[in-house]
Amino acid sequence: MKGVAARRSRMIALRVAAILLLGGMAWILVTDVLLYSIVNDPGLIARVETAKGWFFVAAFVLAGFKLTSRLTHELALSEATNAALVASIADGVLLLGPDRTIASANPSAARILGVERSDDLTGMGPEEFSRRFHLSFPDGRIVAPREYVSQRAFDGEVPPPYKALLYPPGRPEVVIRSSAAPVRAAPGGPVEGAVSVMCDITEIEHLERTRNQFFASAAHALKTPISVIKAQLYLLRSSLSPMEHSLAILERQCGKIDRLSDDLLTLLRIRTGALRLRPEELELRELVDEAVRAMENAEPGLVAHYRARPRVFGDPERLGQALRAQIDIAFVRRRPGTDVELVLDEVADKAAISLTYEPIVDDVEADHLDDAGYGGLGVGTHVVESIIHMTGGVVRTRTMPGPRRTDTLELPTIPRGADDER
Numbered sequence: 001m002k003g004v005a006a007r008r009s010r011m012i013a014l015r016v017a018a019i020l021l022l023g024g025m026a027w028i029l030v031t032d033v034l035l036y037s038i039v040n041d042p043g044l045i046a047r048v049e050t051a052k053g054w055f056f057v058a059a060f061v062l063a064g065f066k067l068t069s070r071l072t073h074e075l076a077l078s079e080a081t082n083a084a085l086v087a088s089i090a091d092g093v094l095l096l097g098p099d100r101t102i103a104s105a106n107p108s109a110a111r112i113l114g115v116e117r118s119d120d121l122t123g124m125g126p127e128e129f130s131r132r133f134h135l136s137f138p139d140g141r142i143v144a145p146r147e148y149v150s151q152r153a154f155d156g157e158v159p160p161p162y163k164a165l166l167y168p169p170g171r172p173e174v175v176i177r178s179s180a181a182p183v184r185a186a187p188g189g190p191v192e193g194a195v196s197v198m199c200d201i202t203e204i205e206h207l208e209r210t211r212n213q214f215f216a217s218a219a220h221a222l223k224t225p226i227s228v229i230k231a232q233l234y235l236l237r238s239s240l241s242p243m244e245h246s247l248a249i250l251e252r253q254c255g256k257i258d259r260l261s262d263d264l265l266t267l268l269r270i271r272t273g274a275l276r277l278r279p280e281e282l283e284l285r286e287l288v289d290e291a292v293r294a295m296e297n298a299e300p301g302l303v304a305h306y307r308a309r310p311r312v313f314g315d316p317e318r319l320g321q322a323l324r325a326q327i328d329i330a331f332v333r334r335r336p337g338t339d340v341e342l343v344l345d346e347v348a349d350k351a352a353i354s355l356t357y358e359p360i361v362d363d364v365e366a367d368h369l370d371d372a373g374y375g376g377l378g379v380g381t382h383v384v385e386s387i388i389h390m391t392g393g394v395v396r397t398r399t400m401p402g403p404r405r406t407d408t409l410e411l412p413t414i415p416r417g418a419d420d421e422r
Contacts, residue, residue: 019067027056092176092198094121096150101125103193112176112200114168126151134167138175149180150196156182163201175205222260225253256328263325263379266318270386277315277390281414284351285309287316288344291323301334302327304342310351311414314391319411322387323353325380326407330355333405346413353409358402384409 031052039045086093092109094102102125105118113133115121126145129135135143143164145151152159161179168174176198183193229250269275285306292304312319330340334357343354385395393411400406 015071019063023063024056024060027059091200094150094196094198096154096194096196098192099125100151100154100194102129108200109198112168112174112198113166114171114174132169136165136167138163138165148196149178150194153180153182153194153196154191156191158182173202174200175202177201222257225256228253259321259324259328260379262321263383266321266383266387267379270383275318275386275390277318277387279314279391280316281311281313282316282319283309284312284353284411285344287320288323288342288353291320291327292342295324295327301331301339302342303339304344306344308344308346308351310344310346310411312351312391312411313414314411315387318387319391322384322409325384326353326355326409329380329384330357330407333357333359335360349413349415351411351413353411354406355408356400356404356406359405 035045035048035052039048086106089106090108092112093106094109095104097103101123102121105121107118109121110116110118113121124132126148129148130142130145135148137143149159149161158181159179161177163175163177166174166176178196178198180194180196182191183195184190185192266275285308288304288306292302296302327340327342334340338358340355340357343352343356345352345354388395388409388411391411393409396408396410398406398408
């Protein structure tokens with residue numbers, strides 16, 4: 001800040017002047033007393049006084065140079081430290097001068113506001129800032145420039161922080177928590193500037209929004225099978241439904257709840273980094289066959305073909321969970337009354353588990369679905385992708401003529417030795 005810098009400069013100048021003045025007075029007083037007490041010859045005194053004067057001038061210049069150099073070095077070091085400290089802050093920091101415009105900004109402020117250089121913000125006033133970034137409250141109301149915390153700080157108050165939205169040109173919205181404080185050269189003195197801090201909380205807000213949607217979707221996903229179970233139990237009690245048919249429906253819906261609960265627990269472990277795989281060598285065909293048998297009762301219409309017997313290195317429990325979740329996703333996305341074809345194959349050094357089906361919508365719309373097998377929850381897809389990626393594989397999707405859709409889980413295989421081939 002110019003006012004603060006000027007005041008600090010005056011303080012340094014006063015310190016230098018005071019030190020030199022006191023040093024000069026002490027030199028004159030001490031040397032004169034010594035000279036007049038030792039020498040009585042007026043001519044000699046005059047010559048010594050002349051020499052003493054020149055020596056004083058030289059010492060004065062040298063002392064002033066040393067003192068000024070030391071103080072300016074301390075000032076430069078202090079300013080460089082402050083500048084490095086501000087530049088290293090992850091939050092955006094704006095320094096406003098006495099004219100209430102931006103005097104300087106740190107790199108984080110430039111990143112948050114979507115400008116290439118911090119200097120692009122220099123000289124920007126509140127009205128121009130409002131026109132460029134459209135600062136608004138979460139409810140959509142535009143924040144008036146005079147209501148900016150940075151401008152209110154010039155009135156001498158420390159305004160409470162608030163949450164707001166920024167709209168940098170050509171970039172998504174940014175959610176910030178904005179705060180500010182006045183800058184005074186001395187406590188209780190006039191306000192000579194302001195410091196405004198922008199904390200980017202966009203990811204936190206998006207996470208909070210996603211979490212709220214997640215719990216709402218989870219409640220909805222659990223409500224559907226529970227409603228079916230309650231209806232079937234009512235029919236059983238009233239003897240209006242064949243026992244075998246109702247029990248099959250109950251078993252199918254309970255299986256969905258069980259798989260959903262497993263996926264929710266796995267998702268929590270993935271999010272917290274607590275998921276640990278216990279990999280081992282295994283025959284993938286046996287694992288796939290087990291998952292197919294488990295899902296045939298839950299989802300009629302699953303047709304399996306085995307074209308290879310690949311071996312992989314993975315956690316059988318988690319791979320089985322990922323495969324069951326992927327089959328669930330296929331059955332939710334398939335057109336009612338159509339089959340889902342599962343093919344286990346091996347190409348080069350990759351094992352491929354493909355699920356082909358006719359989607360309920362075209363592929364372009366299907367890419368925007370978040371159902372992931374659980375009515376808008378997105379749990380199944382995330383669990384499948386996480387487990388497959390942790391095992392070293394990939395999940396691929398492609399559209400086939402028809403239109404038909406194929407979701408493929410690819411895993412690296414273990415090469416077979418000569419004994420295996422025989």
